[in-house]
Amino acid sequence: MKILITGDSHTGALSQGLAQVRDGLPGGIDIVVKPLGGGHILPTPFFRDAGTYAQIVDPDYRRNFHRLPPHAINADMIALSAPLWPMRVMHQMVWPRHSIDAAIPGGQPISRAVFRRLVMEDQGQVLALCALLQRVGMPVLAVSPPVMFRDHATLRQMAPEHVRAMFDGYRAIMLEELAARHIPVLDVPPDCVDADGFMRPEYRHENPEDEHHANAAFGALMIRQLAALAPSLLARAH
Amino acid sequence: MSHPYRSQPPRAFWKKTVSHRHPMDVGDWYSPRILFEGKSIATAGSCFAQHIGRALRGSGFDYIDAEPAPKGLPPEAHMDFGYGMYSARYGNVYTSRQLLQLLRRAQGRFTPAETAWPHRGGVVDPLRPTIEAEPFASVAELEMLRRDHLARVLDMFERAEVFVFTLGLTEAWLSAADGTAFPLCPGTAGGTFDPARHRFRNLSAAEVRADMDAFLTELRALNPSVEVFLTVSPVPLMATATQAQVAVASSYSKSVLRAVAGELCDAHDFVDYFPSYEIITQPFMQGYFFEPDRREVSPHGVAHVMKTFFAAQGGAPMPAAPAPPEPELSEAERAERVKCDEELLAVFGEGEP
Numbered sequence A: 001m002k003i004l005i006t007g008d009s010h011t012g013a014l015s016q017g018l019a020q021v022r023d024g025l026p027g028g029i030d031i032v033v034k035p036l037g038g039g040h041i042l043p044t045p046f047f048r049d050a051g052t053y054a055q056i057v058d059p060d061y062r063r064n065f066h067r068l069p070p071h072a073i074n075a076d077m078i079a080l081s082a083p084l085w086p087m088r089v090m091h092q093m094v095w096p097r098h099s100i101d102a103a104i105p106g107g108q109p110i111s112r113a114v115f116r117r118l119v120m121e122d123q124g125q126v127l128a129l130c131a132l133l134q135r136v137g138m139p140v141l142a143v144s145p146p147v148m149f150r151d152h153a154t155l156r157q158m159a160p161e162h163v164r165a166m167f168d169g170y171r172a173i174m175l176e177e178l179a180a181r182h183i184p185v186l187d188v189p190p191d192c193v194d195a196d197g198f199m200r201p202e203y204r205h206e207n208p209e210d211e212h213h214a215n216a217a218f219g220a221l222m223i224r225q226l227a228a229l230a231p232s233l234l235a236r237a238h
Numbered sequence B: 001m002s003h004p005y006r007s008q009p010p011r012a013f014w015k016k017t018v019s020h021r022h023p024m025d026v027g028d029w030y031s032p033r034i035l036f037e038g039k040s041i042a043t044a045g046s047c048f049a050q051h052i053g054r055a056l057r058g059s060g061f062d063y064i065d066a067e068p069a070p071k072g073l074p075p076e077a078h079m080d081f082g083y084g085m086y087s088a089r090y091g092n093v094y095t096s097r098q099l100l101q102l103l104r105r106a107q108g109r110f111t112p113a114e115t116a117w118p119h120r121g122g123v124v125d126p127l128r129p130t131i132e133a134e135p136f137a138s139v140a141e142l143e144m145l146r147r148d149h150l151a152r153v154l155d156m157f158e159r160a161e162v163f164v165f166t167l168g169l170t171e172a173w174l175s176a177a178d179g180t181a182f183p184l185c186p187g188t189a190g191g192t193f194d195p196a197r198h199r200f201r202n203l204s205a206a207e208v209r210a211d212m213d214a215f216l217t218e219l220r221a222l223n224p225s226v227e228v229f230l231t232v233s234p235v236p237l238m239a240t241a242t243q244a245q246v247a248v249a250s251s252y253s254k255s256v257l258r259a260v261a262g263e264l265c266d267a268h269d270f271v272d273y274f275p276s277y278e279i280i281t282q283p284f285m286q287g288y289f290f291e292p293d294r295r296e297v298s299p300h301g302v303a304h305v306m307k308t309f310f311a312a313q314g315g316a317p318m319p320a321a322p323a324p325p326e327p328e329l330s331e332a333e334r335a336e337r338v339k340c341d342e343e344l345l346a347v348f349g350e351g352e353p
Helices: A011-024 A087-094 A112-135 A160-180 A216-237 B048-057 B075-081 B096-106 B139-159 B205-222 B246-267 B276-281 B299-313 B331-348
Strands: A002-007 A030-033 A047-049 A054-056 A077-081 A140-143 B040-045 B117-119 B122-124 B162-167 B171-175 B198-202 B227-232 B271-273
Touching: A002 A011, A002 A140, A002 A216, A011 A030, A011 A216, A011 B331, A030 A216, A047 A112, A054 A112, A077 A112, A077 A216, A087 A112, A087 A160, A087 B331, A112 A140, A112 A160, A112 B075, A140 A216, B040 B048, B040 B096, B040 B139, B048 B162, B048 B227, B048 B299, B096 B139, B096 B171, B096 B205, B122 B139, B139 B205, B162 B246, B198 B246, B205 B246, B227 B246, B227 B276, B246 B271, B246 B276, B276 B299
Parallel strands: A002 A030, A002 A077, A077 A140, B040 B162, B162 B227, B227 B271
Antiparallel strands: A047 A054, B117 B122, B171 B198
């Protein structure tokens, strides 16, 4: 079984993790990691529905793929690292001091319904891509990026409980949307997070200034998990 | 022989102003008493006021948006959540009673007894029941958003230099307990109509005048230099709760509102009246500016009203909307993009198709 992992920059840790664990993968499981590109492009119309495939039209993404599913990689399943990364919406929320569930000094709360709309705006293209892949018979899986590290920049702007309410709220909305579309999710293993729900520091990126990507150790964990669960995930994706 | 009409300008005479003219060429509708140029403007009122607000926003006036939409919400979704309709998210303020109570609520001087109406598995705010397409999930969420909303309304009333209000209706649904004026009849968009708790009141001219006098006094106490620009909505009632036929009921409502607007304008030099009502509804216009339902005002009508307004007040009538600017990135977003690019470059190098 061949699994193509693609999506945003969180594929970096997955690729590094794959390099560490490739030799120990169960027989019959082949995993390829190749990114689309920067996640900031995901909310834009980066592909065109060409009937039997998604034609990638964004110039940056076309440097990696001209189409999905790709001709060159004969994948049995595509795992997308894209639907579960809340930071684009978090930036829209945190810097202008928007919040959900509670007002913050100097800020402007918004309703859960408005927040959901922001999430759906952010992920509309990704969900459309998932739908297209499903329609053409390509099983799709969502791979979660890491959750928040304790030193993420947004946590310096607003009390952690407000930031987390939005981060977790985003993920909850997307998990619900993915479930409604029968898209299985490879989520962050519980052991990777501390009691407060933050990523454990041992999975933090080696660059001290990068507080949102995880490292190869996290990638390796996720790849091992993917390989172990691949048959059941594929069955669920079908 | 001398008499007062001799010194009247041509616009005072029907023959010189209207007769034998194409309706679209009838002019001299309005001489401004208060000027908008360089002033911060806030709007509220019945739906016709939305057109005025949109035109002001699009024409370079300093329009107050005290409750702006979050950055990621696309413009086409703003109205679904009550953003951009008026200067804050109060929805339509149809009656003078609602307006007065809005100011008092913003100042914390009036708290309605009915605070939340159940609706479709959630709750709505009785004072703006349709402000979002879906009900709020909980009373706590509704109240949190209402507190923020009213703080913003107060800020708007405090800093507006011109407050534009379109008087829309005299028919009001009031709480029997405390007189709260609801924008919609309980039961139509939330809540349950209860004849013991809710009563209908068709406000008289004296009541509208009293409401507006109180509003002007209290607003000027808060913001002594604010000027008030009144219009009357030309949109007839969709339905009446009186026993009258709907057109007859509309006529009563609009006549009362128009008369009170005129009285207020005569009584206060900081109040101006703009005749959008007359421009749309005069018999010589032959209903030209109404849509086929003979109720909604057509875009031509709105454009003609605003052209008249801008001719008097300056500004450009509805210029073509410029392309929306690329949303600005915060430093943190920029930094994050750089980190993502670095990560992709470090792990994958240059990609090949």
